[in-house]
Every structure is written in structure tokens, then in C-alpha cells.
Amino acid sequence: MQQFSCFNPSKMTVIVENPVEDMELYEHKKEIHVDPDELVSDGGFTMPDSNAFGQSFRDYENAENERHQIVERTYRLQHINQTYDYVKKMREEYSRLDKAEMSIWECCELLNDVVDESDPDLDEPQIMHLLQSAEAIRKDYPNEDWLHLTALIHDLGKILLLPRFGGLPQWSAVGDIFPVGCAFDESNVHYQFFKENPDFNNPKYNTKTGVYSEGCGLSNVLMSFGHDDYMYLVAKENGTTLPSAGLFVIRYHSFYPLHSRGAYKHLMNEEDVENLKWLQIFNKYDLYSKSKVPIDVEKVKPYYLSLIEKYFPAKVKW
Numbered sequence: 001m002q003q004f005s006c007f008n009p010s011k012m013t014v015i016v017e018n019p020v021e022d023m024e025l026y027e028h029k030k031e032i033h034v035d036p037d038e039l040v041s042d043g044g045f046t047m048p049d050s051n052a053f054g055q056s057f058r059d060y061e062n063a064e065n066e067r068h069q070i071v072e073r074t075y076r077l078q079h080i081n082q083t084y085d086y087v088k089k090m091r092e093e094y095s096r097l098d099k100a101e102m103s104i105w106e107c108c109e110l111l112n113d114v115v116d117e118s119d120p121d122l123d124e125p126q127i128m129h130l131l132q133s134a135e136a137i138r139k140d141y142p143n144e145d146w147l148h149l150t151a152l153i154h155d156l157g158k159i160l161l162l163p164r165f166g167g168l169p170q171w172s173a174v175g176d177i178f179p180v181g182c183a184f185d186e187s188n189v190h191y192q193f194f195k196e197n198p199d200f201n202n203p204k205y206n207t208k209t210g211v212y213s214e215g216c217g218l219s220n221v222l223m224s225f226g227h228d229d230y231m232y233l234v235a236k237e238n239g240t241t242l243p244s245a246g247l248f249v250i251r252y253h254s255f256y257p258l259h260s261r262g263a264y265k266h267l268m269n270e271e272d273v274e275n276l277k278w279l280q281i282f283n284k285y286d287l288y289s290k291s292k293v294p295i296d297v298e299k300v301k302p303y304y305l306s307l308i309e310k311y312f313p314a315k316v317k318w
């Protein structure tokens with residue numbers, strides 16, 4: 001894996017958004033300067049050669065894999081049903097944040113009841129995945145506490161599957177994400193299922209830029225609705241002080257066609273290009289920390305509670 005090859009640890013600037021401002025406008029930003037010496041690109045965390053089932057990671061073709069059919073069904077429904085209109089409707093509904101009030105840690109605990117049917121690499125409770133990815137990234141980037149917290153919360157949006165949060169179907173909560181309103185790129189997994197999406201043949205939505213323009217910036221692009229966008233909305237609307245790179249990682253961590261295959265780059269603006277470097281770092285820990293090695297929750301809990309207190313209000317609207 002050469003995911004770091006494009007990461008140039010020269011003096012980096014991370015933009016922090018003022019949470020009360022409309023972030024789509026990218027105004028009123030504070031800047032944090034990160035010391036590049038703190039950034040260890042390959043330290044304590046070792047990437048495994050195969051996943052917890054002894055197979056290669058992200059193998060969507062392997063019919064021997066018993067989870068294969070469940071995963072394929074999820075993607076089939078996702079690709080057929082996630083249309084431009086559907087996404088607009090869901091974003092409106094979930095921007096209201098009227099489902100619950102609870103702390104970030106309470107939400108982590110809720111993830112124990114969530115099963116993700118899009119993931120060929122993981123059948124552990126989701127809370128383990130949160131802690132495994134956070135602890136893995138902490139090993140290599142000990143001083144970037146915002147990155148540890150970003151990892152801890154990146155998948156919390158999967159509560160969308162629980163009845164209290166709308167009990168959404170798997171295809172509207174998990175899996176890789178992609179833009180709607182422009183042509184679906186062939187690098188999406190199980191691309192063939194898009195042919196049954198009503199937008200596939202709609203000339204408004206099926207050209208390379210569709211309803212967007214070159215370099216318009218990802219924040220102006222509607223993404224298929226799921227746990228990434230929901231958690232981004234929750235973090236932003238509750239006034240998190242996480243830097244813009246943290247919000248970007250949360251919002252696009254499932255955008256594999258972009259961060260791992262380089263598709264849709266024509267929609268990015270300069271700030272996206274900067275933030276993508278962090279996302280590509282993050283992805284290594286998100287994907288390759290999925291294992292059967294458990295984390296002692298009680299031991300690490302005080303550390304994560306301190307980060308939650310630093311970056312979030314005590315009660316968060318969901």
C-alpha cells in the first residue's frame with residue numbers, strides 16, 4: 001500500500017471552521033499550524049496482509065465469502081434507490097436533528113447493537129471498530145488528538161439503522177458513497193447496479209459534471225445519503241471545534257471512488273485537495289485496523305471522554 005506517496009509532510013495548515021458560520025461558504029476560518037515532525041507516516045501500527053477471515057480486504061467479487069451475498073444485496077439496493085431527489089429529501093429530514101439528545105459516548109455505546117451489511121471485512125460490534133481505528137491512528141500520530149476523536153466518531157452515523165433514528169434500511173446508512181446529480185463512475189463497487197437507478201438515463205444527471213461545475217468543491221456536491229453525511233451534519237450543527245480536516249474525514253471517509261481510486265477529482269476545490277491528504281492517511285487506519293484483537297474499553301474510555309469534552313458540547317442533538 002503506497003497511500004502515503006502523495007502526502008507531503010511539508011509545513012501544513014489545517015483550517016478550523018467557525019462552527020456557528022455556514023460552512024458551505026468557507027468563511028471565517030481559524031488556522032492551526034501543525035508541526036510536520038509530529039506526523040509519523042508509518043510508526044507503531046502494522047497493516048495486516050489479510051482481514052479477520054483470512055481474505056484480502058475489500059474483496060467484493062469473492063463468491064466463497066459467506067458475507068458476499070448480503071454485501072452484494074446491500075449495494076444493489078443502494079445503487080438503485082439513491083437518486084438525486086432521494087438524497088435531497090433525506091438531507092432535509094436529518095438536518096433537523098430532532099431524533100434525540102445524548103452525549104457522544106452514549107452514542108458509541110449504541111453502536112453495539114448495529115450490524116453493517118455492506119462490510120466484507122468486519123463482523124465485530126461496531127464499537128470495537130471505533131476504538132480499534134482510533135487506537136491505531138493514535139499510535140502513529142500521538143499528538144493529533146483531533147484525529148483520534150475523528151476516528152472514534154467517524155462511524156457513529158450508523159445509528160440511522162436503529163428504530164429511534166428512523167430505522168433506515170442498510171442501503172441508506174452504510175457502504176461506500178458516491179455523488180448523485182452527475183454520472184456514476186465505473187470505479188464504484190458493483191457499478192452494474194446503477195443501471196437500474198432512475199437517474200442513470202436522465203440527461204440532467206448523467207454527464208460527467210451533471211448539475212455541478214468543474215472545481216465547484218465537494219461541499220456543493222450531494223453525496224448518497226448515509227452514515228458519513230449524517231455524522232457530519234451532527235458534528236457541524238452541534239458546533240464541534242474539530243478542524244475542517246476532521247469534518248472532511250467524517251463526511252467523505254466512505255468515498256472510496258475518490259480517496260482510493262482518484263475518481264470525481266474534477267469536482268474538488270483547493271481546500272478539498274488539502275483535506276484529502278488527511279483522509280488518505282485516515283483510511284489506512286479505518287480499513288486495516290479491522291481485526292479480532294479486542295480493545296479494553298474501560299482502560300481507554302477516560303482518554304476518549306476527555307477528547308469528547310474538548311471538542312463537543314456535553315449534550316448533542318441527533
Ligand SMILES: O[C@H]1[C@H](O)[C@@H](O)[C@H](O)[C@@H](O)[C@H]1O
Nearest residue numbers: 116118119174175176253254
Ligand atoms: O462497508 C463499509 C462500511 O460501511 C464503512 O463504515 C464505510 O465507511 C465503508 O465505505 C464501507 O465500505
Ligand SMILES: [Fe+2]
Nearest residue numbers: 154155253254
Ligand atoms: Fe464508515
Ligand SMILES: [Fe+2]
Nearest residue numbers: 129154155286
Ligand atoms: Fe469505519
